Amino acid sequence: MSAxxxxxxxxxxxxxxxxxxxxxxxxxxLLGAIILLILVVSFVNPRFLGANNITNIFxxxxxxxVAAIGMSxxxxxxxxxxxxxxxxxxxxTISGTLAVNGYPIWLAWLAPVAIGILVNAGVGAxxxxxRIPSIVVTLGMLSILKGGLISVTGxxxxxxxxxxxxxAQFRLFGIPSPVWFMVxxxxxxxxxxxxxxxxxxxxxxxxxxxxxxxxxxxVERSTVIVFAIHGAFAGIAAVLFAxxxxxxxxxxxxxxxxxxxxxxxxxxxxILGGTGTVIGSTLAAILFxxxxxxxxxxxxxxxxxxAVQGLLILVTxxxxxxxxxxxx
Amino acid sequence: MQPILALEGVSKSFAGVKALKDVSFDVRPGEVxxxxxxxxxxxxxxxxxxxxxxxxxxxxxxxxxxxVRFASPREARAAGIATVYQELLLFPELSVAENIFLGHAPRxxxxxxxxTKMRDEARRLLDELDSHxxxxxxxxxxxxxxxxxxxxxxxxxSQDARVLIMDEPTAALSDTDARRLMDxxxxxxxxxxxxxxxxxxxxxxxxxxxxVTVLRDGAYVGTHDIGAITEGELVSMMVGRPVDQLxxxxxxEIGAPILELRNVSYRDEVEDISLTLRAGEIVGIxxxxxxxxxxxxxxxxxxxxxxxxxxxxxxxxxxxTDPKQARDLGIAYVPEDRGLQGxxxxxxxxxxxxxxxxxxxxxxxxxxRAKETSLAKELIKRFGIRARGPEQRVRQLSGGNQQKVVLxxxxxxxxRVLIMDEPTRGIDVGAKAEIHALMSRLAGQxxxxxMISSELPExxxxxxxxxxxxxxRIVAEFDRDAATPDSxxxxxxxxxxxxxxxxxxxxx
Numbered sequence: 001m002s003a004x005x006x007x008x009x010x011x012x013x014x015x016x017x018x019x020x021x022x023x024x025x026x027x028x029x030l031l032g033a034i035i036l037l038i039l040v041v042s043f044v045n046p047r048f049l050g051a052n053n054i055t056n057i058f059x060x061x062x063x064x065x066v067a068a069i070g071m072s073x074x075x076x077x078x079x080x081x082x083x084x085x086x087x088x089x090x091x092x093t094i095s096g097t098l099a100v101n102g103y104p105i106w107l108a109w110l111a112p113v114a115i116g117i118l119v120n121a122g123v124g125a126x127x128x129x130x131r132i133p134s135i136v137v138t139l140g141m142l143s144i145l146k147g148g149l150i151s152v153t154g155x156x157x158x159x160x161x162x163x164x165x166x167x168a169q170f171r172l173f174g175i176p177s178p179v180w181f182m183v184x185x186x187x188x189x190x191x192x193x194x195x196x197x198x199x200x201x202x203x204x205x206x207x208x209x210x211x212x213x214x215x216x217x218x219v220e221r222s223t224v225i226v227f228a229i230h231g232a233f234a235g236i237a238a239v240l241f242a243x244x245x246x247x248x249x250x251x252x253x254x255x256x257x258x259x260x261x262x263x264x265x266x267x268x269x270x271i272l273g274g275t276g277t278v279i280g281s282t283l284a285a286i287l288f289x290x291x292x293x294x295x296x297x298x299x300x301x302x303x304x305x306x307a308v309q310g311l312l313i314l315v316t317x318x319x320x321x322x323x324x325x326x327x328x
Numbered sequence: 329m330q331p332i333l334a335l336e337g338v339s340k341s342f343a344g345v346k347a348l349k350d351v352s353f354d355v356r357p358g359e360v361x362x363x364x365x366x367x368x369x370x371x372x373x374x375x376x377x378x379x380x381x382x383x384x385x386x387x388x389x390x391x392x393x394x395x396v397r398f399a400s401p402r403e404a405r406a407a408g409i410a411t412v413y414q415e416l417l418l419f420p421e422l423s424v425a426e427n428i429f430l431g432h433a434p435r436x437x438x439x440x441x442x443x444t445k446m447r448d449e450a451r452r453l454l455d456e457l458d459s460h461x462x463x464x465x466x467x468x469x470x471x472x473x474x475x476x477x478x479x480x481x482x483x484x485x486s487q488d489a490r491v492l493i494m495d496e497p498t499a500a501l502s503d504t505d506a507r508r509l510m511d512x513x514x515x516x517x518x519x520x521x522x523x524x525x526x527x528x529x530x531x532x533x534x535x536x537x538x539x540v541t542v543l544r545d546g547a548y549v550g551t552h553d554i555g556a557i558t559e560g561e562l563v564s565m566m567v568g569r570p571v572d573q574l575x576x577x578x579x580x581e582i583g584a585p586i587l588e589l590r591n592v593s594y595r596d597e598v599e600d601i602s603l604t605l606r607a608g609e610i611v612g613i614x615x616x617x618x619x620x621x622x623x624x625x626x627x628x629x630x631x632x633x634x635x636x637x638x639x640x641x642x643x644x645x646x647x648x649t650d651p652k653q654a655r656d657l658g659i660a661y662v663p664e665d666r667g668l669q670g671x672x673x674x675x676x677x678x679x680x681x682x683x684x685x686x687x688x689x690x691x692x693x694x695x696x697r698a699k700e701t702s703l704a705k706e707l708i709k710r711f712g713i714r715a716r717g718p719e720q721r722v723r724q725l726s727g728g729n730q731q732k733v734v735l736x737x738x739x740x741x742x743x744r745v746l747i748m749d750e751p752t753r754g755i756d757v758g759a760k761a762e763i764h765a766l767m768s769r770l771a772g773q774x775x776x777x778x779m780i781s782s783e784l785p786e787x788x789x790x791x792x793x794x795x796x797x798x799x800x801r802i803v804a805e806f807d808r809d810a811a812t813p814d815s816x817x818x819x820x821x822x823x824x825x826x827x828x829x830x831x832x833x834x835x836x
Contacts, residue, residue: 196693197686204683207672214669215684216655274674
């Protein structure tokens with residue numbers, strides 16, 4: 001502090017390029033990790049680089065990236081949703097059921113999105129207006145959705161899905177549609193979070209809910225909207241998931257919520273809320289897919305994937321803490 | 329007498345930034361050694377070096393003449409150095425006795441906790457602190473800040489502290505509580521405890537300290553016996569320049585009434601308040617903590633909307649049920665607790681400054697970044713916020729500069745009514761004078777300002793009118809000329825007749 005210079009602010013020195021990188025640290029690290037992994041694995045096993053494999057890596061995990069976009073918004077706003085896996089399972093089953101029972105294809109695509117919005121708006125309302133912690137509400141939702149789904153469907157397979165329903169198998173310019181969804185949605189939301197007033201509101205609520213309220217932000221309403229948006233992304237993720245293969249099993253994909261939350265956290269979204277970007281969470285989802293595929297190409301048991309994901313969470317959180325420490 | 333704790337030539341850097349440069353400091357048994365300096369001067373770092381939180385990069389620490397190296401706060405405590413931090417480190421769900429003896433509780437022969445002894449010892453320690461009204465079985469979470477602080481001091485004494493470091497102990501206390509605390513400090517001093525006392529409050533320093541050491545920008549400026557220095561000299565040592573006018577309220581044309589309250593109540597916390605706030609006027613609200621001052625502000629701002637009564641703006645009745653309505657009506661509230669209610673700490677200065685007017689600088693909900701940045705730059709300049717630029721994160725700023733960000737954020741909304749709750753709490757002398765100058769200038773531009781403050785000199789110096797609150801009611805009103813330390817102080821004192829009763833009630 002320069003006491004001799006009371007009224008004039010010091011001019012801001014030009015931002016050092018390394019600092020600029022540091023501001024987007026997590027995104028650059030993840031990008032570097034993905035590239036490094038692809039280089040190393042393709043050196044060991046050149047087939048890894050085959051065009052099909054790389055696209056498959058992107059396409060097969062895109063639904064996780066899409067779900068992680070919504071999850072990132074929820075975590076940035078200072079909440080969490082552990083029911084997202086169950087919700088995706090339910091919405092995928094609804095979508096598939098509509099498709100095989102002769103309902104119009106567009107309805108099978110849009111119904112999950114609409115229902116996702118409604119369900120999660122309800123969840124958001126419980127959290128915002130009744131002030132029940134999000135972990136409690138969504139733990140309840142997890143059980144309700146998971147139990148309800150198994151009770152109603154008995155976990156039956158839905159087969160004979162019509163070919164024109166399988167949107168995840170469509171291609172545009174040779175690129176599978178899930179990749180388009182992932183890239184476009186990530187870019188849109190990243191832009192919207194950075195430049196829109198509402199995006200700023202979400203960061204403010206997660207950063208300090210009391211200060212946000214005092215600044216005239218309608219915290220409750222905004223929280224409901226964040227959860228509703230998250231529900232919409234869960235709906236899109238469910239459709240991408242349901243249309244990957246000719247059949248779907250009407251159950252909840254195991255550990256899906258954990259994978260989605262992990263993608264957000266490893267992507268640099270602070271579990272305490274207030275910071276992070278959806279670009280990070282998408283890159284993290286891609287990294288997981290790349291690791292899963294690498295394990296196969298390196299002849300390592302696929303079960304290691306989970307361990308590696310866990311390790312990444314710890315490394316990320318430690319790196320985040322180290323970074324905060326330095327900034328202080 | 330030989331110093332019990334001495335630091336010599338201590339330097340400490342964080343990430344290449346020098347927080348302490350070659351600082352020497354010592355404290356002797358039975359003295360209060362005041363440590364002063366603006367925020368960011370290095371006081372906190374120096375305290376943390378003494379408390380074993382930070383290891384110095386260079387320099388020596390000596391306890392009773394022997395060189396020591398503290399690897400952890402635990403080692404410093406074992407050497408008899410205890411610290412009472414500004415943010416009290418107590419466990420709200422545990423009792424007073426449990427908190428005092430946490431980690432070193434007396435044991436029975438069976439190695440079980442000796443509850444009887446623990447409670448008796450806790451009682452004895454609190455009695456020594458003249459806190460006979462404090463129940464050792466009370467849950468700490470139910471206590472007032474002042475009482476929690478006594479628990480923290482008792483905890484330090486329970487470990488036979490020979491050096492007690494107190495970091496702004498009176499910052500969050502009302503005047504009455506602060507005076508009681510000062511009695512406790514004197515008592516400890518007379519028992520031979522060496523006390524390092526950090527405070528921004530001049531009268532306290534002159535009432536308590538034996539010697540005073542000043543730091544500035546991490547460097548040692550000087551140490552003086554308290555009798556050999558004046559307040560003005562101390563201030564110029566701190567800021568490196570003379571500050572001649574602390575409360576520069578400029579006389580302004582006082583205009584038409586803007587905000588009127590008629591018999592406004594909120595439950596039993598704010599009762600039957602009627603007041604009028606005119607353009608260009610600064611109305612000060614004095615009163616003890618808990619007298620309903622802050623509650624009144626919260627009610628006007630719609631955080632705890634009025635349960636009865638009428639609020640008028642420009643003579644027209646308005647309903648305010650949430651902060652957004654208040655904000656849109658042109659009312660601004662600079663809250664008491666900056667960290668809790670004023671700032672989004674992970675965000676940048678730019679993002680904090682624009683938070684209350686995002687809709688105004690957005691087109692189709694997309695924020696106009698160019699407009700936002702130029703607004704931020706202008707506010708940084710206008711409010712003299714010392715920062716690297718709009719992209720610096722607010723958590724990296726000093727307390728005074730953070731307060732300027734909060735103030736600037738609200739002034740940017742172009743309010744007609746500005747409510748400021750403890751506008752200069754915990755900020756240093758230089759920044760304080762700047763905030764006061766800003767308030768005065770804003771009133772000069774026709775704003776109506778309602779200022780709540782625990783510091784009597786601030787209330788007296790800045791206000792055109794002073795209202796005194798007690799028990800949720802306005803009990804006295806003084807014009808600028810009639811408001812003297814005596815008159816306002818007496819009006820506040822009448823209130824403290826209920827004080828003992830209130831303290832009892834709170835423990836029960």
